[in-house]
Amino acid sequence: MQYIKLIGVFLVLASIIQCKENNKNAVSKEVENSVITNDSPSIEEKVELLIEQPKEVKTPKGMVWIPGGEFTQGAVPQDEIAMHHEKPAHKVRLDGFFMDITEVTNAQFAKFVKETGYVTVAERAIDWEEMKKQVPEGTPKPHDSILQPGALTFKKTKTSVPNLYDFSQWWHWTIGANWKHPNGPGSSIKGKENYPVVQVAYEDALAYCEWAGRRLPTEAEWERAARGKKEGSIYFWGDNDTVLSQMANTWEGEFPVTNTMADGFETRAQVKSYPPNDFGLYDMAGNVWEWTSDWYNTNYYKEVAAKNTIEVNPTGAKTPYNPNMPYAKEKVMKGGSFLCNASYCASYRISSRMASSIDSSLEHLGFRTVATVEMVEE
Numbered sequence: 166m167q168y169i170k171l172i173g174v175f176l177v178l179a180s181i182i183q184c185k186e187n188n189k190n191a192v193s194k195e196v197e198n199s200v201i202t203n204d205s206p207s208i209e210e211k212v213e214l215l216i217e218q219p220k221e222v223k224t225p226k227g228m229v230w231i232p233g234g235e236f237t238q239g240a241v242p243q244d245e246i247a248m249h250h251e252k253p254a255h256k257v258r259l260d261g262f263f264m265d266i267t268e269v270t271n272a273q274f275a276k277f278v279k280e281t282g283y284v285t286v287a288e289r290a291i292d293w294e295e296m297k298k299q300v301p302e303g304t305p306k307p308h309d310s311i312l313q314p315g316a317l318t319f320k321k322t323k324t325s326v327p328n329l330y331d332f333s334q335w336w337h338w339t340i341g342a343n344w345k346h347p348n349g350p351g352s353s354i355k356g357k358e359n360y361p362v363v364q365v366a367y368e369d370a371l372a373y374c375e376w377a378g379r380r381l382p383t384e385a386e387w388e389r390a391a392r393g394k395k396e397g398s399i400y401f402w403g404d405n406d407t408v409l410s411q412m413a414n415t416w417e418g419e420f421p422v423t424n425t426m427a428d429g430f431e432t433r434a435q436v437k438s439y440p441p442n443d444f445g446l447y448d449m450a451g452n453v454w455e456w457t458s459d460w461y462n463t464n465y466y467k468e469v470a471a472k473n474t475i476e477v478n479p480t481g482a483k484t485p486y487n488p489n490m491p492y493a494k495e496k497v498m499k500g501g502s503f504l505c506n507a508s509y510c511a512s513y514r515i516s517s518r519m520a521s522s523i524d525s526s527l528e529h530l531g532f533r534t535v536a537t538v539e540m541v542e543e
Contacts, residue, residue: 212477215260215538222538225263229445231390231535233261235475237397238388239466240516244399250463251516256475257385263541264382264390265533267436267447268361268455269373271354274344277376286366287316287343287526300492316342316364316526318349319432319504322421329509335421344369347433347528359435361453361531367496367523370456370532378543379534384459384497384518385479386535391450391500391515393443399514401442401449406507412439413451413501413513420506432503433529450513451505454498454521456532460485461495461520487520495520502529 218230239254240247277283291312297304306312318339326334341350344364354360365373374380382390391401398404402412410417410427414434418425429438434452441447459481462468469476485494498521501512512519521530 212258214258214477218261219538222541225536225541227267228263228265228536231262231264231386231444233259235259236389236392238385238516241397241399243404244514244516246511247514247516250466251518252466253470254516255466255469257389257479258475258477259385259389260478260537262382262386262538263536264386264444264446265379265535266441266445268453268531268533269370270359270436271344271362272358274362274365274373275354275358277373281372281376283369283372283376285344285364285369285526286524287364288314290314298492311338311340313340314343315340315349316528318342318347318528319421321424325419325422329420342528343526357433357435359437360433361436361448363433363453363528363531364526365456365531366526367456367521369526373532374534377534378540379536380540381456381458381532382535383478383480384457384499385476385481387455387457387499388515390444390446391442393446395443395515399516401515402440409513414439414448414503415451415501415513416504416506416509418506420504420509430503434503449500450515451501452503453500453529453531454502454512454519454527455500456521456530457481457497457499459497461497461518462486463488490520490522493522495522498530504529 214233216233218224218232224230235256235258237254238257240251241254291314293306293312297306315338317336319335320337322334339349342348342364344362345354346352347354347364370381392398393401395401395403400406400412402408409415414428414430416424417427424431437447439447439451442449460483462482462485464486465482468482469479481497485496487493487495497518499518501510501514501517504510505512511517521527
């Protein structure tokens with residue numbers, strides 16, 4: 166059991182600790198100001214952003230247009246439980262883009278697998294030589310019976326958990342868990358074609374994107390899309406947390422013991438089970454976490470703010486950095502999940518961000534895709 170915790174759980178749990186820390190010619194707009202882009206150190210006096218959807222470009226099926234413009238990324242002032250890595254809030258300018266209305270579903274991912282023969286990370290044999298690069302030097306190799314294909318699954322505890330920092334109490338390495346069997350052997354996605362696909366590692370999400378002619382959103386794009394027209398709100402619907410059960414699939418009750426299912430679900434919910442945000446996007450809060458393309462770096466927001474400029478189409482930190490997870494390469498994930506609880510991980514807030522190792526697969530982590538005008542025109 167100690168090896169399961171070491172090899173399986175360590176890939177994710179240290180990153181989850183942040184949850185508990187403090188409880189772009191078509192119609193364009195010329196923006197005046199000194200701007201430094203994320204990819205170039207040169208300063209530009211003018212930047213043209215694509216704001217509205219070009220009339221000659223049709224919206225791809227299952228997607229919506231997210232208008233370009235300027236918004237504030239990061240925690241809003243009234244969010245009393247915002248974490249350090251959500252601060253300071255900073256201005257960002259983005260070109261408009263298309264985004265999936267929902268998370269990628271089991272049916273969509275199944276079509277991808279059928280047409281390509283793709284095998285996900287969770288279904289492949291484990292390479293200890295590669296894995297040991299991500300653990301402290303000298304870590305002994307686990308027994309071959311443990312080093313089998315699988316993924317992390319959640320299991321409720323039988324009694325109250327006084328120490329919510331010990332995530333191994335509810336996260337378990339489950340041999341045989343993968344996208345077809347998200348909760349392990351015996352579980353199935355039959356009849357759940359319209360549920361979000363989970364147990365997909367970052368590499369898996371990228372493979373799907375390549376097949377679909379899409380890409381993953383940047384963290385800034387995701388947050389802009391989630392915020393909609395609620396520029397200064399904590400949640401996509403406003404600041405009222407008493408309507409949470411009507412707006413999102415989260416954990417209600419005592420975590421991780423009892424879920425009252427006030428929102429109608431205990432674990433994952435079918436897409437479109439809750440109201441969409443201002444842009445017509447579903448599940449931008451709760452249900453399952455979603456991969457973004459940005460490296461997770463705990464210092465990134467502070468580094469951006471220190472520049473005293475406005476980022477244009479930022480792609481995040483240049484390199485990953487997480488003192489709690491020094492050996493893993495992590496990407497930012499957004500949106501929260503069915504496991505988020507006010508007392509443990511209130512990550513259904515718009516500015517919430519967490520990280521996951523790129524080779525991790527979890528039963529509460531999926532993704533959605535985006536496309537630029539250029540991608541659609543191709």
